[in-house]
Amino acid sequence: xxxxxxEKPVFDFKSYMIEKATRVxxxxxxxxxxxxxxxxxxxxxxxxxxxxxxxxxxLCLAACDLVxxxxxxxxxxxxxxxxxxxxxxxxxxxxxxxxxxLRRGKPTNHKVYGEDVAVLAGDALLAFAxxxxxxxxxxxxxxxxxxxxxxxxxxxxxxxxxxxxxxDINSEGLSDVGIERLExxxxxxxxxxxxxxxxxxxxxxxxxxxxxxxxxxxxxYIGLLFQVVDDILDVTKSSQELGKTAGKDLVADKVTYPKLxxxxxxxxxxxxxxxxxxxxxxxFDSRKSxxxxxxxxxxxxxxx
Amino acid sequence: ASPSSVSIRSxxxxxxxxTYWTSLMVQINQKLDEAIPVKFPQQxxxxxxxSSLAKGAKRAPPVMCIxxxxxxxxxxxxxxxxxxxxxxxxxxxxxxxxxxxxxxxxSRRxxxxxxxxxxxxxAILAGQFLDLEGGPNAVGFIQDKKFGEMGECSAVCGxxxxxxxxxxxxxxxxxxxxVGVLYAVVDDILEERLKPxxxxxxKNRGKSYVGVYGVEKAAEIAEELRAxxxxxxxxxxxxxxxxxxxxxxxxxxxxxxxxxxxxxx
Numbered sequence: 001x002x003x004x005x006x007e008k009p010v011f012d013f014k015s016y017m018i019e020k021a022t023r024v025x026x027x028x029x030x031x032x033x034x035x036x037x038x039x040x041x042x043x044x045x046x047x048x049x050x051x052x053x054x055x056x057x058x059l060c061l062a063a064c065d066l067v068x069x070x071x072x073x074x075x076x077x078x079x080x081x082x083x084x085x086x087x088x089x090x091x092x093x094x095x096x097x098x099x100x101x102l103r104r105g106k107p108t109n110h111k112v113y114g115e116d117v118a119v120l121a122g123d124a125l126l127a128f129a130x131x132x133x134x135x136x137x138x139x140x141x142x143x144x145x146x147x148x149x150x151x152x153x154x155x156x157x158x159x160x161x162x163x164x165x166x167x168d169i170n171s172e173g174l175s176d177v178g179i180e181r182l183e184x185x186x187x188x189x190x191x192x193x194x195x196x197x198x199x200x201x202x203x204x205x206x207x208x209x210x211x212x213x214x215x216x217x218x219x220x221y222i223g224l225l226f227q228v229v230d231d232i233l234d235v236t237k238s239s240q241e242l243g244k245t246a247g248k249d250l251v252a253d254k255v256t257y258p259k260l261x262x263x264x265x266x267x268x269x270x271x272x273x274x275x276x277x278x279x280x281x282x283x284f285d286s287r288k289s290x291x292x293x294x295x296x297x298x299x300x301x302x303x304x
Numbered sequence: 305a306s307p308s309s310v311s312i313r314s315x316x317x318x319x320x321x322x323t324y325w326t327s328l329m330v331q332i333n334q335k336l337d338e339a340i341p342v343k344f345p346q347q348x349x350x351x352x353x354x355s356s357l358a359k360g361a362k363r364a365p366p367v368m369c370i371x372x373x374x375x376x377x378x379x380x381x382x383x384x385x386x387x388x389x390x391x392x393x394x395x396x397x398x399x400x401x402x403x404x405x406x407x408x409x410x411s412r413r414x415x416x417x418x419x420x421x422x423x424x425x426x427a428i429l430a431g432q433f434l435d436l437e438g439g440p441n442a443v444g445f446i447q448d449k450k451f452g453e454m455g456e457c458s459a460v461c462g463x464x465x466x467x468x469x470x471x472x473x474x475x476x477x478x479x480x481x482x483v484g485v486l487y488a489v490v491d492d493i494l495e496e497r498l499k500p501x502x503x504x505x506x507k508n509r510g511k512s513y514v515g516v517y518g519v520e521k522a523a524e525i526a527e528e529l530r531a532x533x534x535x536x537x538x539x540x541x542x543x544x545x546x547x548x549x550x551x552x553x554x555x556x557x558x559x560x561x562x563x564x565x566x567x568x569x
Contacts, residue, residue, distance in 0.1 A: 091428055091429075094405075094428065096405075096423075097428070119406065120400075122432075123397075158345075158348050158352065162348060163344075163345055169426075170347070
């Protein structure tokens, strides 16, 4: 008589993110401890531990989990990806690049420590990211660790992040930037590191080649999605809603998706990217893929 | 030193390092050239090539790496990727060192520095990228530009690639560090001698061995380092003549008997 009302467990995205981000923050704090020489480590920690949603490291952990790996296999890589993301922000903010004084509401690294230390803190984070994966990953074969390191290097080098930055710099003020060039920039500037995060998790977690490639595609779709949504928010939200200056792209005369295809088509494009991304996950255990699906939806539907 | 190490040391004094080094350099330059083809976006690859293929570079880190690898019978072909990685990391650190916010140098090895030609933004990105090309074997020492670190890493990488035993790796580590620091100390001393009277210890005071200790004490330090490096190599006696290049690097660090830059052609 007692019918068990077994409800499908609802995935609680918010507490999942909070729990994972807390673990990532602890791991980062331990990895980049304050040591000699104090100044550069202090500068590294200033930007690395400044908050942020930790989307990249959580993607890495979630991908590892999805293919059956454990946290100790992917946590060093997850931290490495965040270190590299932080490095790119520090270097982006430099006077010779975007020349920003504020980042996440705090003075930028070079404003606090000087340009010379900021360049070195970025370099040190970049170097340490690789050292950390090489030295601290446990329970993974050397062959997979080497493969992961190669993937990460490629995703941020001149075939990845750096390529995107260069083409972006070269495109400023150009009137005829087409959709292809725009996509190149975003696939390299934003999507490459997200791809690296996901693919590293999959490789280190022991995923087979087929799974790794499915997750790579998933990451590319959400990487592009991330940027399309960013562009839409820039024109549809106020500065207050965004927590940063709205309409910045228009003022900077930057080419964006709304500019090239209009707002409605951009929104449709975003929906399609989200669907395409989630399609890649259909072959996996639905309980295990819940975090990645929720992350994709979060990226698609975020309001700031 | 034992009689046999005395004999190998004297053999090393006759070793034709110039021919050995130059022929290796030709191969290293070719591998580097192949490793960094120009792709899209062209500008960044050109900036990277400008610095890592620059004429006038001695290619000391890759040469040291290959010599250490060959000491244990490792193959030169297997060592090339790591050897090139060491040179790229070296180039990256020089690019960032020259930036206006760092040492602000407008020239390097007699040519305009990277940012002077490609702009500071490209120079930062090129340096960042060269750091990465290195891959798994060359990580962890990028920001430490010091010769000791580079010498240590180059020697250790070569040994690791050849499957040297742990105690041999540690010996290489001490040797590489000693040679690297020795090279830097001798550089300081030579530079001091070249300076016109009155200009001495103006800029580098506190930054160089001579600036901190004075010429005499720096020469003493150099002698200690030389003895230390030689002593470490005596431990590789059983490898016979394969160790000769490593001995002759120590001699070269002191006497600079030829100019590698000219040899590059």
